[in-house]
Amino acid sequence: xxxxxxxxxxxxxxxxxxxxxxxxxxxxxxxxxxxxxxxxxxxxxxxxxxxxxxxxxxxxxxxxxxxxxxxxxxxxxxxxxxxxxxxxxxxxxxxxxxxxxxxxxxxxxxxxxxxxxxxxxxxxxxxxxxxxx
Numbered sequence: 001x002x003x004x005x006x007x008x009x010x011x012x013x014x015x016x017x018x019x020x021x022x023x024x025x026x027x028x029x030x031x032x033x034x035x036x037x038x039x040x041x042x043x044x045x046x047x048x049x050x051x052x053x054x055x056x057x058x059x060x061x062x063x064x065x066x067x068x069x070x071x072x073x074x075x076x077x078x079x080x081x082x083x084x085x086x087x088x089x090x091x092x093x094x095x096x097x098x099x100x101x102x103x104x105x106x107x108x109x110x111x112x113x114x115x116x117x118x119x120x121x122x123x124x125x126x127x128x129x130x131x132x133x
Contacts, residue, residue, distance in 0.1 A: 042063065042092045042114055042116075043061075043092030043093070043095055043096050043114045043127060043129065044061035044062070044092070044114060045092070045093075046092050046093040046095075046096035046097075047059075047061055047096055047105055047112065047114075047129065048061065050096065050100070050105055050106075051105060051106065054106055056106055059109055059110065059111050059112060060110075060111040060112075061111065061112050061113070061114060062111070062113055062114075063113065063114055063115060063116075064113030064114070064115060064130065065113075065115075066078075066113055066115070066130045067082075067112075067113035067114050067115030067128045067129060067130045068115030068116065068117065068128070069115070070082055070084055070115060070128035070130055071084060071115040071116055071117040071126040071127055071128035072115075072117040072126070074126060075128070078128065078130065080130060080131065080132070080133070081103075081104060081107070081109070081130065081131035081132075081133050082128060082129065082130045082131065083099040083102055083103035083104075083128065083129050084099075084126065084127065084128040084129075085098040085099050085126075085127055086119075086122075086124045086125065086126050086127070087124070087125050087127060088123070088124060088125070089125065090116070090125050092114070092127070095125075095127035096129075099127075099129065103129055103131075104131070105129075105131075107131065107133060108133065109131045109132060109133050110132045110133065111132045112129055112130065112131045112132060113129070113130045113132075114127070114128065114129050114130075115127070115128045115129075115130075116128075
């Protein structure tokens, strides 16, 4: 009988949503993800427009995890040919214009990835491009 009473009390305590172990702290809740950019806003078209305007072939671009991680960590830990910047709104063309001096977009490359991250505290979008040379 004692074992049954102890088990019942344990189940009621652990099953209670108000139990401290089940509590979610404010820093554990992420803000809602803003909508992802449309392909024409993402920056892929802007990169290829820039390349073709300067006599280079367009290359395959896609949203990729390496570029998203690069954007999320503000360039920290990025490898290979990459560039990162921040813009106040989701505008791939504006982001590409900002990285032109150091992104080496006219280099020969096989393909590239782009990635976005949003910082709600700064109200800024972080944009990164990673080249696969």
